Amino acid sequence: MVAPSQQAAGTSAEAPTSWATEFRATFALAWPLVIAQVAQNAINTTDVIMTGWLGPEYLAASTLASTFIMPFLVGGIGLVGAVAPLTAQARGARDIKAVRRIVRQGFWVALLTALVLVPIILQIRTILGWLGQDPVLAMRAEEYTQIAAWLLFPGLGIIVLRSLLSTFDAARVVLLVTLGGVVVNFIGNYALMFGNFGMPRLELRGAAISTVITNIAMFLALLTYVLRHRRFKRFHLLIRFWKPDWPRFRQIFRLGLPIGLTVLAEVSLFTAAAMLMGRLGTDEVAAHAVALQCASLAFMVPMGIGMATTVRVGIAYGRRDRVGISHAGWTGLALGTAFMTLSCFAFLSFGPSIVSVFLDPTKPENLNALTLAATFLVIAGIFQLVDGVQVVAAHALRGLSDAKIPMIVAIVGYWLVGLPIAYLLGLVVGWRGIGIWIGLAAGLAFVAVVLLARFALRERIGLLRQIS
Template sequence: MTTLSAHIRATLTLGLPLIGGMLAQIAITLTDTVMMGWYGVPELAAVALGGSYFHVVLILGMGFGLAVMPMVAAAAANYDRRQVRRITRMGLWIALIFSALVLPLFWFSGAILLALGQSEIIAGMTQSYLRIAGFGIAPAVVMTMLRSHLSALDHARVVLWATLAGAGLNAGLNWILIFGNLGAPELGIAGAAYASVGTQALIALILALHAGLHRDLRQDTLFARFWRPDWEAFAQVFRLGWPIALTLLSESGLFMATMVMMGWLGPNPLAAHGIALQICSATFMVHIGLSQAATVRAGRAWGRGDQAGLRLAAFAALILSGGMVGLTILAFVLIPEPLIGLFLDPADPLRPEIIAMGVSLLLVAALFQLADAGQVMALGLLRGAQDTRMPMIYALVSYWGLGLPAAWVIGFPLGYGGPGIWAGLVVGLAFAGGLMMARFWRGPARMTGGAAPA
């Protein structure tokens, strides 16, 4: 495979199921947001805040799952199925240990949110949601590990179908449990939480059955003698994974911090922020899917020491991502009102105010599409080359040293409110994207391969 067009086709072949799976995953959160918007604005604000809180915790566990992806891809490129099994199995160990350790963060979330300046009512409602939804953290992290394992072995389609099944289950359970349909009790935000846990458990189960029973994967005996530790492989996954986890946490934490700032402005700006963020997340899933495809393809090239293949894989992924950026900017600029309106009850008296706020946020979001896509694509390529520590430092400096202070200054002292807070996101993401892209093209893209840069 020597031409750019061939690499684009190969990236699409791998990336489309991953994109579909990521879109189906975000559809689960979108369903929660839409249905809670129909149920009530305070409940919508609580679920939006709770969803962001859950995601910040989940993102730490996802870092170790994303470490599994390039390691499995490199081992598979060298036909080392024993290493494939060792890496994924210890990744699952890390997932289960992590899930047990973070449960208290959900149970005592109300006190944490109060300390972050949220109102007592919103903090209490959010805690009620998270005390149930928090039990979904284990299947959610396990799902991430198995998704990475299967994607690296060219079994990404099952990820798509499993996530679509989960999205369908989530929509049905939400409709029944939130509103009390089909004779069920009306549970409101608790119903959304129960639906989320059931959905995550279903997806994890489908992926586990496929990984253990599919004829092409049965040879890996992934779950045989699962209780036996392999501390060498455990350490390998942990060493590569913790910088990824902190990188993701720094970005996700930046978005969570902006959610907290929006909460200082009141429940209506917080609801508008939650809606706009859901829309941005939906479009961003395309870039994440392409980034994961880039990680797998870069990981294989890196494992083989194929520098030319690594560079072509990068060009292919960046071209595809750039095309999506252009389409997204057009949508955010031309049709922001209909996009925001999808999430609100037409009869809600607060609808015009929230739509106006959401439109102003989407117009700012159009500005950071290129920066956000650039940084996630650079991260995917760097992970493929197993280069994770310097990107972590870049992320911490960009998001917390620059982006968060900019969001506060523009939003509050300068008086621009919600759009100003989002402008701070643009600053942090653009700086991070520039640093990480330079890191890839000056580092792994110029090397022969086989070892991560220092």
């Protein structure tokens, strides 16, 4: 018999009766997550645009710093991101006690991850030197990273809270807080980067301080909401916070570690691409930054859809609903592919106009970087479709707690397919930046095909055997 509080929490998670019902449920959960993801990326886009106002050298340095930090950050995000499918499955099974324990241990994992990664990130200048990067750019990148590294503590905590809120259909709160973060970050950049409002002109260090402050503000806003709102107060998340729950702790690591390595494999491919670009010159790095920012902004939409798909698939999996799993997964894939078709058209049709937002086309020193960025954006437009498929398919599989094989697929696809092609075409054949971007596209295409096939064959390969 289900306790009243458990029953109330699970009523909105009943099995969909049709494709139309699932579409409405997925869309209702996805759209605030999508806009929140776009807003989150807008914070990074704001940094890129405003750093570009300082000049190509500053933009190149901040790009090296950001791409260096990013694998550590997204690896940690993937690790604590296991909270989302686990809480969704617990909600589907109407096990509210498990939800509370999973979230608490999610905070433990977030704290431990940040404590391990921050000291490594702080060694950026030494590591960039080993990688043959320009010493001047490495020095400027260190200025940014010495401050920005500390965003991991609030940043990973945000992911834990976002997972809880999304599981219980409160994604609009995540959206509102993220939109507030965009405003805070813009004001902070304007004041600290350029010395406005009576503040000192700190340039890259100002951008880093603004980023850390923004993440702290967002974390505190979400934490305040879940501690004070009547729907979430009953979880008592911070009471006996230091009491361990080792089975849940290990469960998060078992699922989160391969998820984190999967995400890390993809992002580190783009980091490696930035390092390869760094061997070609400042204009190539700046152009790569602009094109990558555009592609990343478009990617936020299927990413948000993927998050919703994880929750919907996880809830169906928790209640042992095979039809619901099918509806949730394929609905998410259809929504993601539809949007990426539109972004593909936009990149192919309006590339030069888009990149001119980031670098002033009236300045002669920017013309080469702008031309390169527009060319890279054409290739980015072509791989939009496979990029959308791979991220939604990966999230659908996570809803089934399937992460180990997708991790292997990602490592093979990105590091044994994508990176070698990027290096060969870019530096050996001599296609330079174009060759590097073709390698990125090849890696994404490989992973998309394999993960899509895995979800389609989920019953045949035994992914649903636990709900038989």
